[in-house]
Amino acid sequence: MPDIRAASAASEASAASAASAATAEAAARPLLEVSGVTKSFGSGRRRLTALDGVDIRLGRGETLGLVGESGCGKSTLARVLLGLERPDAGTVRFDGTDPFALRGKELLAWRRRVQMVFQDPFASLNARMSAAELIGEPWRTHRDVVPTPKAREKRVRELLALVGLRDSDAHRYPGEFSGGQRQRIGIARALALDPDLIVCDEPVSALDLSVQAQVLNVLSELRERLGVAYVFISHDLSVVRYIADRVTVMYLGKVIEHGDTEEVFDRPQHPYTSALMSAAPVLDASRTTADREIQLQGEIPSPFDIPSGCRFRTRCPHAENLCTTEPPPLATRGTTAASGTHTALCHFPLGVAGESAGM
Amino acid sequence: MTRTAAPAPTGTDDPALDVEGLCVDLSTPLGTVRAVDGVSFSVRRGRTLALLGESGCGKSMTALSVVGLLDPAARVTGGAVRVRGSDTLRLSPAERRKLAGPVLSIVFQDALTALNPVQPVGRQIGEAFRIHRGLSRREAREKAIELMTRVGIPEPRERARSYPHQFSGGMRQRLLIAMAVALDPDVLIADEPTTALDVTVQAQIMRLLRDIQNERDMALVLITHDLAVVAQRADDVVIMYAGTVVEKGPVRDVFSAPRHPYTQGLLDSVPEHAVRGRPLPAVPGSPPELSAVPPGCAFQDRCPLVRERCVRERPVLRPAGEGRTTACHFAEELTHA
Missing domain, CATH: 3.40.50.300 (P-loop containing nucleotide triphosphate hydrolases)
Incomplete structure (x- = not known):
């Protein structure tokens, strides 16, 4: 099993040539590689498949939007990434290591590297702990990160400054902060262990618009300064488009489209992605919803009763007989080598027929 | 029916x-x-x-x-x-x-x-x-x-x-x-x-x-x-902001050329037209608690146009173009559009 601290120990080890080769390899491999992950809950007729063969890939310092x-x-995918839910099948590789194979100290050390920012900054902070206690709480478990009380105090101040709060805020309690400030505390707390990856579950959905922009700015700035990677879960497409490098679109437990943000937004291949984007209202009043909206019929089917063939066919405006009988293949539209591929799980991906003529 | x-x-x-x-x-x-x-x-x-x-x-x-x-x-x-x-x-x-x-x-x-x-x-x-x-x-x-x-x-x-x-x-x-x-x-x-x-x-x-x-x-x-x-x-x-109306008018006009800095701030905060990698022009701070709305203009602490008059005098709604009203002393400074 590769040493999970390979990356953080990289600078010290660079003298030895063998180690430097390993370092180069570590830098080249993705931070996170999830392949074929399946997770079900319940059994028999009450069996719910929450994830069905999910693949995702994320590089260091990158942001993946999950829509x-x-x-x-x-x-459920977020819980798997945090190691809170063990997949039934498939593999998760974090920096080359399977977190579900780790035990004891190694597991503890791995947990440091993946942290979480929650949706509701009112529910996710203990009202009886001060900002300093909340931010420093992870150090109670991970004692060696910031060993002395003095160093901890200093680190809390640094973290507060990183997220745009003041020194004097350290001794205030959650009730004294606004929603946006609380979310900043949540972010500072996630940063306390210097993680490589932060899973953000709708981190700005509970915030007012004017405050949402502040928190998005904090997240972008941290990515630049600290090189942290994000898995950014959001239902707000304009937020995802702004913050994510790549986008993964899910429908009933499957990844139905994946690609570079610009690619996916400008040339969606899956009819669901396209409908989702057209359904989201936009500010530009000249593009009225009625003109561009692709109307989806009905609602999302019950996850207990997933349609045969393509699971989107019950609502798809382009569905044909084939979609009922055959599960769709993964259609790939290659972009450039650097940005990876743009894939969609569809028998009749959009824009592909006209691609040779149009592009 | x-x-x-x-x-x-x-x-x-x-x-x-x-x-x-x-x-x-x-x-x-x-x-x-x-x-x-x-x-x-x-x-x-x-x-x-x-x-x-x-x-x-x-x-x-x-x-x-x-x-x-x-x-x-x-x-x-x-x-x-x-x-x-x-x-x-x-x-x-x-x-x-x-x-x-x-x-x-x-x-x-x-x-x-x-x-x-x-x-x-x-x-x-x-x-x-x-x-x-x-x-x-x-x-x-x-x-x-x-x-x-x-x-x-x-x-x-x-x-x-x-x-x-x-x-x-x-x-x-x-x-x-x-x-x-x-x-x-x-x-x-x-x-x-x-x-x-x-x-x-x-x-x-x-x-x-x-x-x-x-x-x-x-x-x-x-x-x-x-x-x-x-x-x-x-x-x-x-x-509306902190219990009062700050601007009113036909949507198209208000959104294309806002006459209140709060409206302008809200429109700027929408990530829709933002460029990835550039900071969003966010409104600083957060709305005041209703128990602590400052005298003068309620938006003064977050406003880029704020000056002495805003602290002293509460702005009232006044006409600002056809069918439009604003509660800002200095709304005219926003008419750059």
């Missing part, structure tokens, strides 16, 4:  | 709803605060007015005052709410109840709490016909089924016997709309009607509301925090 409606499996 | 006793509008150009100088006080453990301070607006039949603002700005409190459903801790302390020529704030509770349904109606955000969990939905929808029109149980049931068909509930005859928890979020919202429009109100108030729903279902509900509004020539008051919904759906917009 989908209720029941698509995005929260 | 045939409707009996379709209410005649009081006059073609008269507003269906006219709110003037509405003030609401709220008792809190820390004393009384003014939650709504001198809010005025009016809306005609067939038109949509949006009340836009962030949490705590008083938009929902305004809506609840209009329909007379304020929490007991809140009290209307001034102003008028006129429908069909009478001020509802001066009516007796019994007289007021007669207006609820045939004149004024509301669709709430959270359909699960707004519906009675232990009564079949058909009976809840039909209740209005029994109370206001004196229909029999059977007749009310037929009316309810008719309405359920109209709002797109599949198999309405069977589903009328189901309970709220047996419906999805989107279907529950449809039931609430059916209930709200049962008696053909002049004015329908929709308080964040799609906030709790998924994007694709949201679009369906907004479309249903639009179609029903057009069919019945209702005035619609849309309470929302979503600028894009306002842009797509409303004719006029009233922007």
Whole structure:
């Protein structure tokens, strides 16, 4: 099993040539590689498949936007990434290591590297702990990160400054902060262990618009300064488009489209992605919803009763007989080598027929 | 669908709803605060007015005052709410109840709490016909089924016997709309009607509301925090901040050239046109607590245009172009567009 601290120990080890080769390899491999992950709950007729063969990939310092409606499996996926839910099948590789194979100290050390920012800054902070206690709480478990009380005090101040709060805020309690400030505390707390990856579950959905922009700015700035990677779960497409490098769209437990943010937004291949984007209201009043909206019929089917063939066919405006009988293949539209591929799980991906003529 | 006793509008150009100088006080453990301070607006039949603002700005409190459903801790302390020529704030509770349904109606955000969990939905929808029109149980049931068909509930005859928890979020919202429009109100108030729903279902509900509004020539008051919904759906917009109206006017004009720095700040905060990698032009700080609204302009602490006069003198709404008003001393400095 590769040493999970390979990356953090990289600078010290660079003298030895063998180690430097390993370092180069570590830098080249993705931070996170999830392949074929399946997770079900319950059994028999009450069996719910929350994730069905999910693949995702994320590089160091990158942001992956995870988009989908209720029941698509995005929260279960987040739990798998945090190591809170063990997949039934498939593999998770974090920096080359399978976190589910770790035990004891190694597991504890791994947990430091993946942290979480929650949706509701009112529910996720203990009202009886001060900002300093909340931010420093992870150090109670991970004692060696910031060993002395003096160093901890200093680190709390640094973290507060990183998220745009003041020194004097350290001794205030959650009730004294606004929603946006609380979310900043949540972010500072997630940063306390210097993670490589932060899973953000709808981190700005509970915030007012004017405050949402502040928190998005904090997240972008941290990514630049600290090189932290994000898995950014959101139902707000304009937020995802702004913050994410790549986008993964999920529907009823499957990834139905994946690609570079610009690619996916400008040339969606899956009819669901396209409908989702057209359904979201936009500010530009000249583009009225009625003109561009692709109307989806009905609602998301029950995850207990997933349609045969393509699971989106019951609502798809382009569905044909084939979609009922055959599960769709993964259609790939290659972009550039650097940005990876743009894939969609569809028998009749959009824009592909006209691609040779149009592009 | 045939409707009996379709209410005649009081006059073609008269507003269906006219709110003037509405003030609401709220008792809190820390004393009384003014939650709504001198809010005025009016809306005609067939038109949509949006009340836009962030949490705590008083938009929902305004809506609840209009329909007379304020929490007991809140009290209307001034102003008028006129429908069909009478001020509802001066009516007796019994007289007021007669207006609820045939004149004024509301669709709430959270359909699960707004519906009675232990009564079949058909009976809840039909209740209005029994109370206001004196229909029999059977007749009310037929009316309810008719309405359920109209709002797109599949198999309405069977589903009328189901309970709220047996419906999805989107279907529950449809039931609430059916209930709200049962008696053909002049004015329908929709308080964040799609906030709790998924994007694709949201679009369906907004479309249903639009179609029903057009069919019945209702005035619609849309309470929302979503600028894009306002842009797509409303004719006029009233922007609220800390209990007061800061800007008012036709949506297209207001959104293309705002006349209040708060409106400008909100529009800039939308990530829709932002460039990835560049910071969003965020409004600093957060709205003031209602118990600590500063004297002078409520927006002064967050405003890029702030100066001495804003701290000293509370701006009042004043004309700012055709059909538009602003509550900013220095609105003219924003007219760069």
